[in-house]
């Protein structure tokens with residue numbers, strides 16, 4: 001079976017992990033954690049990085065530190081991995097789900113602008129000046145853009161909307177390490193950006209995340225509440241309810257080694273993307289995700305649209321090629337079916353019915369890529385044959 005996405009472990013991972021084991025620095029303090037945070041922050045051009053257990057808790061902490069609470073609405077795209085929306089629910093905030101564009105599969109910002117214009121009112125009081133949703137009287141506090149599959153939507157437009165409606169931007173850039181919009185990195189467009197280093201992401205620590213920010217005060221707070229909010233070196237004194245969310249040194253050691261290899265892994269992702277786009281162009285009814293000329297995607301996971309998605313999915317998995325459908329849209333999951341979903345054409349469900357992801361690991365061999373393509377071509381040829389007979 002050619003796997004969908006597996007980590008590529010070819011650098012100093014063994015050496016650095018061994019160093020942790022040899023020195024006993026395996027847990028939540030140690031030099032690799034600081035090093036990894038620095039490497040991520042430096043790479044994306046943010047001032048601070050705070051390493052945590054995974055991307056999901058990173059999103060949770062970022063929202064808490066942005067002052068989001070249970071009186072607030074948070075705007076989220078309807079197509080994302082469930083963790084984004086779960087993190088909003090951890091905070092107790094109420095999501096507003098926004099449908100996505102049919103071309104780049106990112107949040108439909110025109111739809112959002114129209115919705116906020118028609119459905120909110122402005123109020124200034126001792127809590128500050130904010131926009132409130134007419135139907136709930138809750139403050140619309142933040143927007144969580146998700147850079148779906150490493151692609152990025154129109155950030156200029158997003159920032160304009162955020163400014164107009166006084167929204168904090170917290171980027172779910174978990175899939176988008178290495179992606180840029182007008183040469184600026186994903187994760188650096190708002191108050192916080194959050195990266196994930198789960199096993200299937202572009203680099204991995206097994207499980208892990210890093211929150212990035214340019215705000216020194218928020219960076220300190222993030223570190224503080226992810227380490228049980230302990231205020232004394234010597235004594236067990238804590239000044240608020242904290243979390244045990246810190247990344248451990250042994251995983252950060254893997255992260256440092258992965259980051260050293262990152263330029264090669266990213267290049268490989270671009271090569272895989274270019275190969276698939278070239279080979280699959282004009283095959284059957286295949287349509288690709290559109291990437292704007294302002295965006296350089298990290299090409300995290302190759303995904304395309306076809307009306308034959310269900311049949312192709314079975315065919316590929318039966319022929320030794322692991323493939324997956326897209327995430328089920330958030331509004332269709334039982335936990336979220338009563339949440340507000342703003343849509344005009346329900347592009348989310350159309351994408352869900354037609355998108356399929358194919359093997360995209362950085363370690364994918366040429367012979368494997370060619371096999372993937374040839375099996376897909378064979379599928380469409382046999383579909384055509386059936387039609388012609």
Ligand SMILES: *Cc1c(COP(=O)(O)O)cnc(C)c1O
Nearest residue numbers: 054055056081083084174196198
């Ligand atoms: C992977 C992912 C997350 C969560 O990251 P974990 O590290 O697995 O907790 C959140 N949002 C999106 C869009 C993701 O792809």
